[in-house]
Amino acid sequence: MTLGEKQKKFVKMVGQLIEFAYANGYELTFGDAYRDPRVHGQVGEKKSYSSANSVHKQRLAVDFNLFRDGKYLTKTEDYLRLGDFWESIGGSWGGRFNDGNHFSMEHSGAK
Ligand SMILES: [Zn+2]
Secondary structure, three states: OOHHHHHHHHHHHHHHHHHHHHHOOOEEEEOOOOOOHHHHOOOOOOOOOOOOOOHHHHOOEEEEEEEEOOEEEOOHHHHHHHHHHHHHOOOEEHHHHOOOOEEEOOEOOEO
16 A cells, blocks of 8 residues: 555544544544644654654644543543544554554554
8 A cells, every 4th residue: 555545544544533433422623633744854853742753744643632521531541442443443543552642554663
């Protein structure tokens, strides 16, 4: 799969994740999605808060803010149902490395 094919598949999967979240009583707002290399550095370059090899720079990651009953949920375990769903459709969930709001696709070894 080329990077472009992977990026398009990722967006479609994010749509499924959003539908799943709302169907299960959650609400979401966007955090970071694409991180522009002009601001965050090229892949492999550390220039901001972003890690050098972040897949956000490859358009393969999104961070969500999670809400239920109007309450902002911040713990990694709060995102577990979404993480399990995300993994079931082929994604990599940041909760496996203590970054529960991060949903990505692995690329060149980075998640
Ligand atoms: Zn992230």
